[in-house]
Amino acid sequence: MWNTLDKPRIVVVGGGIVGLCVAWHLAWRGLKPIVVEARKPHAAYAGNAGAISHGSVAPLAMPGVLRQVPKMLTDRAGALHIPARYWLRAMPWLLRFVASARPAQVEAAATALASLLYGAPERHREILEEEGALDLLRAQGQMYLYRDDAQMAKDEAGLDLRRRHGLRMEVLDRAGLVAFEPEVAPAYTRAVFLPDHGSCVNPARLAEVVAAGIRRMGGEIREAEIRTITTEGRRVTGVTTDDGDIPADRVVLAAGAWSARLLAPLGIKVPLETQRGYHVMLPDSGVQVGRVLSPADRKVFITPMEDGLRVAGSVEFAGLDAPPNEARAQLLLGDLRAVFPQARTAGATTWMGHRPCLPDSLPVMGPVKAWGGLWCAFGHGHLGLTGSAPTGALVASAIAGENPNFDFAPFAVERF
Incomplete structure (x- = not known):
């Protein structure tokens, strides 16, 4: 630890939930970071599904994923879609994605994710308890919905991976499902209940609460567009902004899907892709939902929030600069009706955001060997909210010289 006279000046690039959690833990240690937030219109932190899923250690690329690629390229209504104009841009990432589905790599990724996400609910609670905002957390579990045993069997590899890493789950028949969620459509006859998972009832307010805590503890949050990371010799010296x-x-560097652009001038290439996600928000759905629900045939999350019901999901490859595709957002209403045909959709609003995704499903975390003083915390993909609090604690602890009992090697930027 540093004494009060030689504390370093620390800039956190990115004010999404990951960057804010890093900065919160730095501020909690008295290091008074400066967060530079560009206020990107499509940042992921405000519109995510709100799921806190510390047992979700199965990477997106599982054995057999190669068979799914043709559908990704051609099915406009599929859960994952790549428009024809983006095929060439996406192909290098897809090839790495398919390669990462080899069993040995899947096991290694799951072990690394488990080491990061273990204790994530407690990490979120420690921040929110300090900030007096525990009401943001809902501890009612999560539930995967299945139409029949055959459909559940298709998920067995991922479920087994989660079990082996300690996630508790209960398999329910229709009667057990209805005891928890009586309004789910009769077509769903099986469920897997995850009692230890939870959710956030307002991800945007969560970010505001964490930001307020940073300021309270002496940190700063500035709005500016980062142009470059400045260097001298082989060390970083700060950032240039507009x-x-x-x-x-x-x-x-915690700039989410924009992080690769800032690393490229330093000679560091990262296969970071934006998986554009969508949500619809229903202010008065007319259905009672007690916890996060995920119908397996739809690959979406249905989340009760303090300002309505959110249906979030969909994956679209189209880059950082293309405008939102409203047709993708509207597909989510069909996903909702499959589970709750009676839901009211009047007044629905839509949103699109950029998930920063890497082909092996592991974020980039820790120090950069080639550049002294440069640290990374980006690329959490579909687990950004879940991973934000533990990432913040681990990265801040390491920067402060506390030597956390954590192996950053599987998350190193040098792995590419």
Whole structure:
């Protein structure tokens, strides 16, 4: 630890939930970070599904994923779609994605994810308890919905991987399902209940609460567009923004899907892709939902929130600059009706955001060997909210010289 006279000046690039959690833990340690947030219109933190899923250690690329690629390329209504104009851009990422589905790599990724996500609910609670905002958390579990045993069997590899890493789950028949969620459509006759998973009832307010805590503890949050990470020799010296330079001894890159663009001038190439996700928000759905529900045939999350019911999901490859595709958002209403045909959709609003995804499903975390003082915390994909609090605790602890009992090697940027 540093004494009060030689504390480093630390800039956190990115004010999404991961960057905010890193900054919160730095501020809690008295290090007074400066968060530079570009206020991207499609940042992921405000519109995610709200799921806190510490047992979701199965990577997206599982054995057999190669058979799914043709559908990804051709099915406009599929859960994952790549428009024809983006095929060439997406192909290098897809090839890495398919390669990462080899059994040995899947096991290694699951072990690494388990080491990061273990204790995530407790990490979220420690921040929110300090900030007096525990009401943001809902501890009612999550539930995967299945139409029959055959459909459940298709998920067995992923479920077994989660079990082996300690996730409790209960298999329910229709009667057990209805005891928890009586309004789910009769077509769903099986469920897997995850009692230890939870959710956040308002991800946007969560970010506001964490940001307020940073300021309260002496940190700053500035709005500016980052142009470059500045260097001298082989060390970072700060950042250049559209509002001037900010000198720093340490820079933490937590810019989500935009992170690769900032690393490229430093000679670091990262296969980071934006998987554009959508949600619809229903202010008065007319259905009672007690917890996060995920129908396996639809690959979406249905989440009760403090301002309505959110249906979130869909994966679209189209880059950082293309406008939202409203047709993708509207597909979510069909997903909702499959589970709750009686749901009211009047007043629904839609949203699109950029998930920063890497082909092996592991984020980039830890120090960058080639550049002294540069740290990374990005690429959490579909687990950004879940992974934000533990990432913040681990990265801040390491920066502060506390030597956390954690192996950053599987998450290193050098793995690419």
